[in-house]
Amino acid sequence: MRSYHLDHLQYLETExxxxxxxxxxxxxxxxxxxxxxxxSICLLRLAEKAFRPSDIPMPLLNVDxxxxxxxxxxxxDRRARELGAKLIVRxxxxxxxxxxxxxxxxxxxxxKLQIPTLLAAIEEFRFDACIGGARRDxxxxxxKERFFSFRDAFxxxxxxxxxxxxxxxxxxxVNPGEHMRVFPLSNWTELxxxxxxxxxxxxxxxxxxxxxxxxxxxxxxxxxxxxFLPPRPGEEVRxxxxxxxxxxxxxxxxxxxxxxxxxxxxxxxxxxxxxxERGSRADDKVxxxxxxxxxxxxxx
Amino acid sequence: xxTHTVMAQGSAAxxxxxxxxxxxxxxxxxxxxxxxxxxxxDGKSTLxxxxxxxxxxxxxxxxxxxxxxxxxxxxxQINLANLTDGLRAEREQGITIDVAYRYFATPRRKxxxxxxxxxxxxxxxxxxxxxxxNLSVVLVDARQGVSEQSxxxxxxxxxxxxxxxxxxxxxxxxxxxxxxxxxxxxxDFEAFLPRLDIKDVKFIPISALNGDNVVxxxxxxxxxxxxxxxxxxxxxxxxxxxNLQGFRLPVQWVNRPQAPRDPRYHDFxxxxxxxxxxxxxxxxxxxxxxxxxxxxxxxxxTYDGSLPEAFCPQSITLxxxxxxxxxxxxxxxxxxxxxxxxxxxxxxxxxMHGRPLQAGRKYLLKHTxxxxxxxxxxxxxxxxxxxFEPEPARELGLNDIGQVxxxxxxxxxxxxxxxxxxxxxxxxxxxxxxxxxxxxxxxxPPRAITPEYHxxxx
Numbered sequence: 001m002r003s004y005h006l007d008h009l010q011y012l013e014t015e016x017x018x019x020x021x022x023x024x025x026x027x028x029x030x031x032x033x034x035x036x037x038x039x040s041i042c043l044l045r046l047a048e049k050a051f052r053p054s055d056i057p058m059p060l061l062n063v064d065x066x067x068x069x070x071x072x073x074x075x076x077d078r079r080a081r082e083l084g085a086k087l088i089v090r091x092x093x094x095x096x097x098x099x100x101x102x103x104x105x106x107x108x109x110x111x112k113l114q115i116p117t118l119l120a121a122i123e124e125f126r127f128d129a130c131i132g133g134a135r136r137d138x139x140x141x142x143x144k145e146r147f148f149s150f151r152d153a154f155x156x157x158x159x160x161x162x163x164x165x166x167x168x169x170x171x172x173x174v175n176p177g178e179h180m181r182v183f184p185l186s187n188w189t190e191l192x193x194x195x196x197x198x199x200x201x202x203x204x205x206x207x208x209x210x211x212x213x214x215x216x217x218x219x220x221x222x223x224x225x226x227x228f229l230p231p232r233p234g235e236e237v238r239x240x241x242x243x244x245x246x247x248x249x250x251x252x253x254x255x256x257x258x259x260x261x262x263x264x265x266x267x268x269x270x271x272x273x274x275x276x277e278r279g280s281r282a283d284d285k286v287x288x289x290x291x292x293x294x295x296x297x298x299x300x
Numbered sequence: 301x302x303t304h305t306v307m308a309q310g311s312a313a314x315x316x317x318x319x320x321x322x323x324x325x326x327x328x329x330x331x332x333x334x335x336x337x338x339x340x341x342d343g344k345s346t347l348x349x350x351x352x353x354x355x356x357x358x359x360x361x362x363x364x365x366x367x368x369x370x371x372x373x374x375x376x377q378i379n380l381a382n383l384t385d386g387l388r389a390e391r392e393q394g395i396t397i398d399v400a401y402r403y404f405a406t407p408r409r410k411x412x413x414x415x416x417x418x419x420x421x422x423x424x425x426x427x428x429x430x431x432x433x434n435l436s437v438v439l440v441d442a443r444q445g446v447s448e449q450s451x452x453x454x455x456x457x458x459x460x461x462x463x464x465x466x467x468x469x470x471x472x473x474x475x476x477x478x479x480x481x482x483x484x485x486x487x488d489f490e491a492f493l494p495r496l497d498i499k500d501v502k503f504i505p506i507s508a509l510n511g512d513n514v515v516x517x518x519x520x521x522x523x524x525x526x527x528x529x530x531x532x533x534x535x536x537x538x539x540x541x542x543n544l545q546g547f548r549l550p551v552q553w554v555n556r557p558q559a560p561r562d563p564r565y566h567d568f569x570x571x572x573x574x575x576x577x578x579x580x581x582x583x584x585x586x587x588x589x590x591x592x593x594x595x596x597x598x599x600x601x602t603y604d605g606s607l608p609e610a611f612c613p614q615s616i617t618l619x620x621x622x623x624x625x626x627x628x629x630x631x632x633x634x635x636x637x638x639x640x641x642x643x644x645x646x647x648x649x650x651x652m653h654g655r656p657l658q659a660g661r662k663y664l665l666k667h668t669x670x671x672x673x674x675x676x677x678x679x680x681x682x683x684x685x686x687x688f689e690p691e692p693a694r695e696l697g698l699n700d701i702g703q704v705x706x707x708x709x710x711x712x713x714x715x716x717x718x719x720x721x722x723x724x725x726x727x728x729x730x731x732x733x734x735x736x737x738x739x740x741x742x743x744x745p746p747r748a749i750t751p752e753y754h755x756x757x758x
Contacts, residue, residue, distance in 0.1 A: 004579065004611040005539055008331045008410045017615035018574040021553045025628050025669070049603040050572070050615070053565040054557040084561070136401045143400045162398060164424040164652050166431040166739045168574070169666050169727045173734040187412055189403045276359045 009196055013046065016184035018168060019147055020050040023129050023182050024057050026172035030129040030182075034060040034087070036076035037247045038193055038204055039133030039185055044083065045200050046184060059086040061130065063118045065110040066093045067228050067249035075205040090121040108229055109251060119155040122179055129172070129180045137189045138246075139278050141292035147186050153177040157296050190245070190277045191270050198263040209261045210243045221254035245270070246277045329405070332538055335414035335429040337457075338439030339449040343470045347439060347508035348402055348415050351530060354515035357404035398422070399429040408534040418449055423456075423699040424652035427739050430456060431725075434538045435464040437529070442475045442505075446488040452685045454489070458496035459648060459701065459741065461721060463541050465501045468529060473507040477520040495688050497718070500536070504529050542612045543720045546637030547578035547586070550668035550723070551630045555617050570601055570617035571626055576668060576722035577715070578634055580618070581609040587751055588624055589631045589713040590641055594751075595620040613722070629670035631713040631723075639723065640745020643711045644677070648703050651696040653730065653737040657704065658695045663737065665708060667726035673709040674728065680704060703743075716744030 006014065023030050032047060034040045047056045060080055064073070080087035092110045095101040095117040103113060122130065136143045146162055148170045163171055174180055185193070197204060215222040217236040223229075229251045231237050242255035243266075260266045336344040352358050366379070402413040414429030430436055436457040440450050457465055467489055475481045482505045493501060504513055505521050506529060512518030515530045527535070555570035580586070584597045599619040600607040610616045618632060626632075633639060651657050657676060665674035682693035682702035696702045717724030728738035 003539065004542075004544055005330065006614070008329055010614075011331050014574060014613055014615040018552070021572055021615070022669075025553045051553075051555065052603050053560055053562060053568055054555050137403045140400070143402065144398050159398060162425075163736045164428045164739070166428055166727055166736070167721070167725045168432075169668075169725060171666065171727060171729055171734065171736045173664075173729060175734065187401070187403070191405075274359055275361045 009192065009199060012185075012188050012192055013049070013196070015168070015187065016046045017050045019170070019182060019184040020046055020131065022170050022172060023131055024051065026170075027129040027180070029125065029127050030058045030131065031061045031088070031125065031127045032056070032058050032131040033062070033133070034076065034080070035062055035133075035247070036072040036079070036205055037133070038197065038208065039135065039188075041079075041202055041204055042185060042188070042193055042196055043131060043133045044079065044085075045196075045202055048083070056083065056085050058131075059088050059125075061088045061090070061121060061125075061127075063114045063121065064089050064091045065114060065249040066091055067110055067226070067251050069205075069207055069224075069247065069250050069253075071207055072205050072247065075203075079203075088121070088125070090117055090124075092117045095120060110249060111252060115155075122155065127179060128174055129182055131182045131184060133185050134181075134183045135185050135188050135190070135193070136183075138276075145183060145186065147183055148172055149181040149183065150174070151179050151181060155179070157181075159292065159296070191267065194263065194267050194270060198267060205247075207244050207247065208266065210241050210258045211261075212239055213242050213255060214238075215240050215242060215255050222257070224250055224253065224255055226250045245273075329408065329410050330538065331410045331412060332435065332533060332536070333412045333414070333433045334435040334437060334533065335399075335416050335426075335433045336437045336439060337416050337418065337426050337430065337453040338470075339418045339441065339444070339447045342418060342439040342441045342444075343508045344418065344439055345415055347437070347468070347470065347506075347514065347529075348413055350508045350511050350514050351413070352402065352404055354511055355404055355406055355530065399425050401429075406530070406534055411533065421699075423452070424650070426453065427456060427460070427650050427652070430460050430462060431739065433460075433462050434541050435466065435533070435536060436462045437466045437468050439468050439470050439508075440485055442469050442471045442478075442481055442485065445485050448685065451492070451688075454493075454498075455496065455683070455685060455688065455701070456650070458498050459650070461497060461718060461741075463498075463500060463538070464536050465498045466529065466532060467501065467503045468508075469503065469505045470508050472505045472512065472521065473510055477505075477518075479521075479523040482524075492688060502526065502532055504532065543577045543722075544579055544611060545577070546639070546715070546720070547580045547584070547632075547634030548576040548612075548639065548715075548720065548723050549573050549580070549616075549618060549632040550576055550670070551626055551628055551632065552669045554627060568619075569623065570619050571632060572615070572617040573669065574615045575610060575612045577612050577720045578637070579609055579611040580634065582606075585635055586620070586632050587635065587638075588620075588626050589633060589639070589749070590711045591625070591630070592749075592751075593622075593624045593626075595622040595624060597621075629668075629672075631668065631670075633713070635751060638748040638751060639713050639715050640747065641711045641713050641749045642745060643709075644705065644707050645712055645714065645745075646680070646703065646705050646743040647726070647740040648701065648717075648743070649696065649728070649738045649740045651698060651700045651702070651738050653735055654698050655730075655737075656695040656697045657728075657738065662731070663728040664731055665706070665712075665726050665728055665740075667712055667714060667742075668723060670710070670712070671729075672712070674706045677705040677707050712742075714742050714745060717741035719744065 092113045100120045101113040101116040146165045214225040216225050216231045243258045260269045400415045404411050416426040416429035438453050469485050486503045506513045513528045550573050551571045552573035555572050557565050582597050598621045600610050601617040659676050662675045680703040681690035684691050715723045724742045726740040730737050
């Protein structure tokens with residue numbers, strides 16, 4: 001007898017496609033945040049599954065910190081071209097120049113400055129929904145997030161007053177000036193993402209695979225040596241065979257020593273990993289509630 | 301498309317050793333969604349922490365962070381609840397305010413856990429977490445016994461038609477592992493369970509704090525012969541939780557390529573959506589409602605190629621033999637097990653807002669992919685959670701559950717919630733503020749539509 005079951009990837013996929021189509025149907029001006037990272041790569045495939053043979057009915061948006069890995073930017077631009085999608089890039093350095101974003105004295109990281117840059121882009125294009133690749137398993141503030149996460153006219157998230165989200169009936173209504181962040185991958189884990197990439201045969205940027213790179217030891221992590229935050233005197237610099245599990249900008253992305261140079265190796269490595277993906281992100285180590293505080297202010 | 305579930309082979313040991321995880325999880329497995337509920341301080345967050353900890357799903361940096369906060373605030377005692385209470389306000393007050401979702405896997409299954417709040421004040425968040433669950437775990441403090449919240453949460457699980465229920469009698473260590481106490485609590489539940497609609501109920505004595513009967517069987521309960529909590533979660537039969545009777549496709553998005561790059565798609569007109577019930581095959585006769593247009597399935601299109609058949613809850617795109625006027629909010633259905641279609645409906649609702657529901661008020665009603673206006677005609681009754689008896693009421697306040705009669709601006713194509721959780725559910729949205737104010741469960745339609753009256757349009 002035939003059995004009608006979905007395995008876990010099929011289940012997650014059908015749920016995510018449903019969410020994508022709700023966005024296309026319910027919003028006037030949605031966009032899809034695409035950084036070139038593994039999660040947004042899955043989002044693009046899900047968009048193809050949701051909307052083909054039509055074009056993906058929304059532009060791609062990327063907030064570029066100016067501290068991106070060059071291989072990531074190249075990948076981002078090429079994928080957008082191949083998909084025939086419109087790609088909008090808004091740069092933090094432009095936002096600083098225009099006075100939209102102001103760094104704290106002596107601040108080199110552009111992590112926080114992504115917030116005003118993103119909000120300015122949302123205002124500029126009057127986006128009423130931004131689809132993003134955030135997952136609940138990443139971080140405990142993210143674990144609290146709805147699929148459709150309401151943002152007020154200041155772009156703020158109010159975690160104590162979220163809309164109840166019942167069944168698959170998403171309340172997508174916003175008033176002018178407000179917008180929704182939508183996370184089709186909410187229920188996916190890091191392992192699901194990689195298994196899906198393997199099942200779908202998706203291309204990912206080379207920095208996810210092990211490669212030799214010059215790294216500097218800083219706050220217990222190996223960070224890539226880069227021009228924006230060069231090694232200080234006394235810091236240990238070594239060439240290591242490394243890869244990334246999660247990609248922030250180049251000054252906050254911890255590299256892990258790894259020999260994994262195929263999708264099978266990566267999946268095996270993650271399944272046996274004893275630290276979380278975000279364990280290698282310097283931006284989350286500021287305080288116990290670093291992510292929550294940034295999200296309240298409009299961070300993705 | 302190959303749709304058979306491949307169950308993971310390998311060690312059946314719950315949790316599995318670290319070294320087994322990659323091999324076990326390389327297979328595709330089923331997902332079980334469950335939620336934990338119960339009164340404040342019954343130990344929900346601790347239980348989830350314990351499940352994650354004992355199934356080796358916690359990572360070293362998470363443990364380090366727990367140990368750090370234990371040194372600072374907990375007098376050295378690790379607080380497993382801190383794993384899920386992720387908001388500042390939750391850690392300040394030591395309570396769960398909003399649903400937290402957690403993910404873990406054993407060689408047998410993947411789990412999505414909704415840790416839902418116990419406070420009456422946050423019942424709406426409990427409903428949020430429970431609405432998508434295959435199974436609910438209701439925690440009871442062995443010392444306190446069945447509380448009003450235990451009854452409320454069991455009732456909500458029944459109302460939402462969650463197919464499986466576990467009553468986890470927690471803190472058994474604090475009642476000296478007394479079998480009498482366990483049986484007493486079980487008897488208290490069994491006094492009212494027959495009045496609810498839950499078919500599958502399991503009672504398990506546990507200590508979430510110490511891990512007894514959570515992942516490993518406890519040596520303190522020799523009188524208990526049943527499975528551990530995780531053992532039951534891994535094996536409970538969930539394959540038939542989706543409704544495969546009566547094809548339903550709420551049209552979500554009409555796929556009409558404007559300038560297709562591939563000329564084959566020049567005349568493509570597809571109806572995209574997630575199948576909300578039943579099975580559809582190429583060649584099947586279907587009815588498009590509410591218009592009542594009849595056609596046949598020409599193709600079941602997906603990005604990965606066409607399918608000979610598709611089933612609930614797959615997301616697909618349907619091509620029909622005739623060019624019809626079909627748009628979002630319409631429903632394509634099969635000719636067997638036809639739904640009802642009415643502008644006046646009756647439903648049970650969980651009210652989730654401070655402004656009460658009263659007769660005469662108007663809301664937006666979102667049902668499948670259709671959003672229509674709805675006016676409250678009458679509040680028929682409110683449920684008394686202590687007696688499970690309906691009592692007369694003029695309005696429903698925050699966290700009340702009751703029965704109402706609604707009139708909609710356009711006919712709803714629907715099933716009773718008991719028949720189909722997807723086509724029998726709706727939410728109410730307050731116009732203006734856009735607040736989600738209610739979760740609704742439709743009562744069965746008084747009669748199914750009769751297709752012979754709809755044959756005239758082809």
